[in-house]
Amino acid sequence: xxxxxxxxxxxxxxxxxxxxxxxxxxxxxxxxxxxxxxxxxxxxxxxxxxxxxxxxxxxxxxxxxxxxxxxxxxxxxxxxxxxxxxxxxxxxxxxxxxxxxxxxxxxxxxxxxxxxxxxxxxxxxxxxxxxxxxxxxxxxxxxxxxxxxxxxxxxxxxxxxxxxxxxxxxxxxxxxxxxxxxxxxxxxxxxxxxxxxxxxxxxxxxxxxxxxxxxxxxxxxxxxxxxxxxxxxxxxxxxxxxxxxxxxxxxxxxxxxxxxxxxxxxxxxxxxxxxxxxxxxxxxxxxxxxxx
Amino acid sequence: xxxxxxxxxxxxxxxxxxxxxxxxxxxxxxxxxxxxxxxxxxxxxxxxxxxxxxxxxxxxxxxxxxxxxxxxxxxxxxxxxxxxxxxxxxxxxxxxxxxxxxxxxxxxxxxxxxxxxxxxxxxxxxxxxxxxxxxxxxxxxxxxxxxxxxxxxxxxxxxxxxxxxxxxxxxxxxxxxxxxxxxxxxxxxxxxxxxxxxxxxxxxxxxxxxxxxxxxxxxxxxxxxxxxxxxxxxxxxxxxxxxxxxxxxxxxxxxxxxxxxxxxxxxxxxxxxxxxxxxxxxxxxxxxxxxxxxxxxx
Amino acid sequence: xxxxxxxxxxxxxxxxxxxxxxxxxxxxxxxxxxxxxxxxxxxxxxxxxxxxxxxxxxxxxxxxxxxxxxxxxxxxxxxxxxxxxxxxxxxxxxxxxxxxxxxxxxxxxxxxxxxxxxxxxxxxxxxxxxxxxxxxxxxxxxxxxxxxxxxxxxxxxxxxxxxxxxxxxxxxxxxxxxxxxxxxxxxxxxxxxxxxxxxxxxxxxxxxxxxxxxxxxxxxxxxxxxxxxxxxxxxxxxxxxxxxxxxxxxxxxxxxxxxxxxxxxxxxxxxxxxxxxxxxxxxxxxxxxxxxxxxxxxxxxxxxxxxxxxxxxxxxxxxxxxxxxxxxxxxxxxxxxxxxxxxxxxxxxxxxxxxxxxxxxxxxx
Numbered sequence: 001x002x003x004x005x006x007x008x009x010x011x012x013x014x015x016x017x018x019x020x021x022x023x024x025x026x027x028x029x030x031x032x033x034x035x036x037x038x039x040x041x042x043x044x045x046x047x048x049x050x051x052x053x054x055x056x057x058x059x060x061x062x063x064x065x066x067x068x069x070x071x072x073x074x075x076x077x078x079x080x081x082x083x084x085x086x087x088x089x090x091x092x093x094x095x096x097x098x099x100x101x102x103x104x105x106x107x108x109x110x111x112x113x114x115x116x117x118x119x120x121x122x123x124x125x126x127x128x129x130x131x132x133x134x135x136x137x138x139x140x141x142x143x144x145x146x147x148x149x150x151x152x153x154x155x156x157x158x159x160x161x162x163x164x165x166x167x168x169x170x171x172x173x174x175x176x177x178x179x180x181x182x183x184x185x186x187x188x189x190x191x192x193x194x195x196x197x198x199x200x201x202x203x204x205x206x207x208x209x210x211x212x213x214x215x216x217x218x219x220x221x222x223x224x225x226x227x228x229x230x231x232x233x234x235x236x237x238x239x240x241x242x243x244x245x246x247x248x249x250x251x252x253x254x255x256x257x258x259x260x261x262x263x264x265x266x267x268x269x270x271x272x273x274x275x276x277x278x279x280x281x282x283x284x285x286x287x288x289x290x291x292x
Numbered sequence: 293x294x295x296x297x298x299x300x301x302x303x304x305x306x307x308x309x310x311x312x313x314x315x316x317x318x319x320x321x322x323x324x325x326x327x328x329x330x331x332x333x334x335x336x337x338x339x340x341x342x343x344x345x346x347x348x349x350x351x352x353x354x355x356x357x358x359x360x361x362x363x364x365x366x367x368x369x370x371x372x373x374x375x376x377x378x379x380x381x382x383x384x385x386x387x388x389x390x391x392x393x394x395x396x397x398x399x400x401x402x403x404x405x406x407x408x409x410x411x412x413x414x415x416x417x418x419x420x421x422x423x424x425x426x427x428x429x430x431x432x433x434x435x436x437x438x439x440x441x442x443x444x445x446x447x448x449x450x451x452x453x454x455x456x457x458x459x460x461x462x463x464x465x466x467x468x469x470x471x472x473x474x475x476x477x478x479x480x481x482x483x484x485x486x487x488x489x490x491x492x493x494x495x496x497x498x499x500x501x502x503x504x505x506x507x508x509x510x511x512x513x514x515x516x517x518x519x520x521x522x523x524x525x526x527x528x529x530x531x532x533x534x535x536x537x538x539x540x541x542x543x544x545x546x547x548x549x550x551x552x553x554x555x556x557x558x559x560x561x562x563x564x565x566x567x568x569x570x571x572x573x574x575x576x577x578x579x580x581x582x583x584x585x586x587x588x589x590x
Numbered sequence: 591x592x593x594x595x596x597x598x599x600x601x602x603x604x605x606x607x608x609x610x611x612x613x614x615x616x617x618x619x620x621x622x623x624x625x626x627x628x629x630x631x632x633x634x635x636x637x638x639x640x641x642x643x644x645x646x647x648x649x650x651x652x653x654x655x656x657x658x659x660x661x662x663x664x665x666x667x668x669x670x671x672x673x674x675x676x677x678x679x680x681x682x683x684x685x686x687x688x689x690x691x692x693x694x695x696x697x698x699x700x701x702x703x704x705x706x707x708x709x710x711x712x713x714x715x716x717x718x719x720x721x722x723x724x725x726x727x728x729x730x731x732x733x734x735x736x737x738x739x740x741x742x743x744x745x746x747x748x749x750x751x752x753x754x755x756x757x758x759x760x761x762x763x764x765x766x767x768x769x770x771x772x773x774x775x776x777x778x779x780x781x782x783x784x785x786x787x788x789x790x791x792x793x794x795x796x797x798x799x800x801x802x803x804x805x806x807x808x809x810x811x812x813x814x815x816x817x818x819x820x821x822x823x824x825x826x827x828x829x830x831x832x833x834x835x836x837x838x839x840x841x842x843x844x845x846x847x848x849x850x851x852x853x854x855x856x857x858x859x860x861x862x863x864x865x866x867x868x869x870x871x872x873x874x875x876x877x878x879x880x881x882x883x884x885x886x887x888x889x890x891x892x893x894x895x896x897x898x899x900x901x902x903x904x905x906x907x908x909x910x911x912x913x914x915x916x917x918x919x920x921x922x923x924x925x926x927x928x929x930x931x932x933x934x935x936x937x938x939x940x941x942x943x944x945x946x947x948x949x950x951x952x953x954x955x
Contacts (some may be wrong), residue, residue: 018428023389026382027403033418033462034406040421053432106315113308121316128323130575134525135568136322138561139329142342161323165315182675182748185642186736189628191663194307199504200688205561222670223411224527230552240413244530247417256421265416267410274409277404284469285408301661 084242103168127164216284340490383468416530668737882920887937
């Protein structure tokens, strides 16, 4: 018996080793692009053209970051990403707050104040989560033009809010469904009305899903490219559009270090949120796959 | 004696509907009316600006007579098939490995998932650089002594689409992993114990018992990845901009360039409607089944 | 304290009728239990009394006032829910004070009412905790406290003990009974547990398929159930319903039931009204005998022969299973009174035998 125990233990050891080496190998694959981006952005251009790709910089310099932030050319304007980064902030903050607030109210109505046809309304909203936006950009461009909002940040806020409502409503609806209806009934008997119940009881209980919704919306809107490139031009573009322009400038020797620094700058806000609140980010991701 | 409903009570009855009304209006206009509007443009003679005449299915004929559109559709199929297969395989393997009582599970999970937090433009920029034939991965391998190693797919019309698959898998497999892992965690442990007592080996247990139990997770992953691959736009634009030539054109980039670069608004609208119909064919049955199950569950 | 009249109340969802002309009226201080299996409409009825569901037809009157069109907050009621429905982000004190705050009760009064309720329910030490920090029984107390402070006309309880474990359920049951005796409030209480109904109620309404099957005092429901359904629903083990025949002879009416060995058992001395005696003489009837209606006997005209198949000792008594009239019968006997495999003579307490019509399943009077 002792021998068999020994061989079982050994094969277990081998199994564990294989599992861990698989996991670590995969981790290396996922980390490699980030590593390459960071080290490239910290190298002088000559070193890059000299053939240094994956290695640490021999000469550490933040020049590329400074250039990407305030000097790189987007089209003809050599302002760096800074103004576009600010554009993205000005767009993302109101759009996140609006879509989350409206989604919370919608989810509350759709679970606690159901009426005839409310399920149909939910279905209509739900399809909006999976809308290929190509199917609406032409009319949206027309409407934004008539409203005098084309090429403006408020225009993008409007667009992101309208299409964001679908996802935020789904989040809150699926969350409020798990809160017993008896809670609203008890509050009604206590004399609380629609808004009182929402603000005093539902919203305080919905804190986790508010975080999920805000993070999801922040990531989606910050990372959006299609709306940005379709509805804005020049200096009102969000940072993703500006990044794409920086990278695709073809004049002169290609400044890979500046490209990578610019990509890092555009990625940092969402990466930061991911590192700080990854747990909620995952919940947002999987929310599209949970039962309605 | 009977007291009648007060006006305040009547208003309270309608309040929920009033609260929902603006969102409903926004979605009806922003989604459904706009789809109809796009549909209208697709049957008009619109070129640079929208024309509201009627030319029947002319734009659709024109669309299907465009070789670039054929390339785009073929690319979509190649991309989707490979992207789904590889992403699901990698995601499932990661989820199963992570499910073996791994010490640093949280940290590893975070590493596998962080690409999902990035913009496709960032991902595309990074991978374009990594796959750069002169200075990227190829050079590293050459430097290790394998002088003849060539990895210049991104500049080869026949291979460029595969580089986009690589980047897309890198970005999305963590997402598949998250859903599979959630599915694995939802499986009752006693099932595994029962199978172990029956003498089944661990790989056997996974292959015959656990993976089949992940059916709902598979369904979700397949549908959501299909949706990602149809609307994939930013990644192609950032990595190859549809090139070399039109080798990596996909429907979403085709639509965009028709409208914004080639002044073929009608053809662009027709391609958008084709995309929409493809998505709807996948998503609507999925949503229907999800909602139905959800209702049965209550 | 108030009276409650439910007058031909109907509830329909589309074409599906869940309550069919339900009429119940109770006096001030009554404890009405709506008893029935899930889906019988008892919770719907309670929600309609509360104003949480609309009334399709009929009227509900509290203290003589029709409340059909009043919203819950204007009905002067309080309700305790199965899931307790405590507001999760508020402390116990805030939970209890929430309703008073909305109604603009002055702070001093609010605090006094909360203190009184907390003392009454022995939960003064819990006031600053969150619901998540409480046990099931404590949550139930808080839910009751929240209802108590309002001094409503009517208390509504919706399966309040279902989420508690068995031991706690018994304790809380006593607690509710004590509260009712002390405060004398009118209560409507919904449950599927017949023991709760028996122990708590002053009036029981047994419901099934949206119809009140039997409305009476609990003992009357137990002793003289209106139909076979009620007979089987109330009491555990349930009343034995044995197919048999009523025979009328010179020595008075007798019940004849088949024995498994092909013979017959005959019980005489049954109390039957003259009318029933005429109508059912020589006819099949269903014989309802409570398990405790049997006792071991030396023999006599009120005895049946029982081939005991299984005995289940419960401690205070023994449940003996045997076959009579082609059906399984359970008798509640003294401990160790019989053994399995033995043939025993069991006397039937004829005064408590209830007869039912085999077709309508209604009690024969």
